[in-house]
Amino acid sequence: MAANIPQTMRAIALSKYCKPNEYAVATLPTPSISNPDELLIKVHAASVNPAGQNDGGKDSFPYKLGYDLAGTVVAVGTSVTNFSPGDEVYSRVPGHLRGSIAQYALSTSSTTALKPKTLSFGEAASMPLAAQTALQSLYRGEAETEGGLRGKTVFIPGALSGTGSFGVQLAKNVFGARVVSTVSSGKVGSVGTLLGKGTPDLVVDYTKDDVVKEIGKGSVDFMFDTVGQTFKSLPLMKKGASIVSISTLPSGKLIREMQPGVPLWLKVMLDVVNWVIELWTGWSGVRYSYLHLVGNTADLEKLAKWVDEGKVKPIVGESVGLEDIEGIRKGCMRIFEGKGGVGKFVIDIA
Numbered sequence: 001m002a003a004n005i006p007q008t009m010r011a012i013a014l015s016k017y018c019k020p021n022e023y024a025v026a027t028l029p030t031p032s033i034s035n036p037d038e039l040l041i042k043v044h045a046a047s048v049n050p051a052g053q054n055d056g057g058k059d060s061f062p063y064k065l066g067y068d069l070a071g072t073v074v075a076v077g078t079s080v081t082n083f084s085p086g087d088e089v090y091s092r093v094p095g096h097l098r099g100s101i102a103q104y105a106l107s108t109s110s111t112t113a114l115k116p117k118t119l120s121f122g123e124a125a126s127m128p129l130a131a132q133t134a135l136q137s138l139y140r141g142e143a144e145t146e147g148g149l150r151g152k153t154v155f156i157p158g159a160l161s162g163t164g165s166f167g168v169q170l171a172k173n174v175f176g177a178r179v180v181s182t183v184s185s186g187k188v189g190s191v192g193t194l195l196g197k198g199t200p201d202l203v204v205d206y207t208k209d210d211v212v213k214e215i216g217k218g219s220v221d222f223m224f225d226t227v228g229q230t231f232k233s234l235p236l237m238k239k240g241a242s243i244v245s246i247s248t249l250p251s252g253k254l255i256r257e258m259q260p261g262v263p264l265w266l267k268v269m270l271d272v273v274n275w276v277i278e279l280w281t282g283w284s285g286v287r288y289s290y291l292h293l294v295g296n297t298a299d300l301e302k303l304a305k306w307v308d309e310g311k312v313k314p315i316v317g318e319s320v321g322l323e324d325i326e327g328i329r330k331g332c333m334r335i336f337e338g339k340g341g342v343g344k345f346v347i348d349i350a
Helices: 121-125 128-144 162-173 185-195 211-215 252-258 264-283 297-308 325-336
Strands: 008-014 025-029 038-048 068-076 088-092 104-108 112-114 153-155 178-183 202-205 220-225 237-245 287-290 316-321 344-348
Touching: 038 088, 038 121, 038 128, 038 325, 068 104, 068 121, 068 128, 088 121, 088 128, 088 297, 112 297, 121 316, 121 344, 128 162, 128 220, 128 237, 128 297, 162 178, 162 185, 162 220, 178 185, 185 202, 202 211, 252 264, 264 287, 316 325, 325 344
Parallel strands: 153 178, 153 220, 178 202, 220 237, 237 287, 316 344
Antiparallel strands: 008 025, 038 068, 038 104, 038 344, 068 088, 088 112
């Protein structure tokens, strides 16, 4: 370990599988580079996503949390040529390097990019997983929609959610789509302020209005399902339209690629569920697929460019410090219970 890098660090780490109301801050050894493509990053901020701990019984403890970060490179592996110590970066760290809610974390050169110049570390940390997920979903929609998404109607529920807010902005400002979305009554007035006037083109209060009636039956070309509305939204979809979801369940084949130790019975069950969803949506003439994020530098570089051009901006709904364990527990518990509020929950590490 280099002289200016401490031997130990503070991090959110679990001693057992538990709910967020039992999370704790621990003192752990500072990670060190063990592979040529790795970076050691001094973390300035990290963000929290719904995907948290894996309770499949295959992990060791202490179990570090977090996949999103923004910070400063302090060391690089022998094969890294695109980053140097001192670079300000942001990253969605690969699963095997999980542990971004810490003073130091490892990532790889292929899943890291220079931080958007116009953003704070906290704002940048809110982006990697959610923004890349939205972008990759829209890329798939672009490929599956005849003529692409420009000028087409795209439905992205949850305009002010972490992933939904990026999806709405990207669909409107980058892909050139007509975007429709939903929020609850208390958030309607904040949409234009936070996302920009006219983004989305139409926002529906799902707690008061009939979403199908307001948007229009059979009017949607592509849907990015962020909140588990795939079946309920089928009346909105045109024949030949497509839905990409991140809120249903992955197929058994995909889950085994993500987690090779998943038992066969679970794989079979998930494959059956996926088959039923595809069959159900197919009866309506709609293509359906589940998306699993593949983090990469190219997407992060594009997102940074669009941010600096003013086309996309992150929404940080709340931020707390690393040592504010009660604040962390409350914020993570809201996400665990599906009550994430507005934008992303960020943890300042400094």
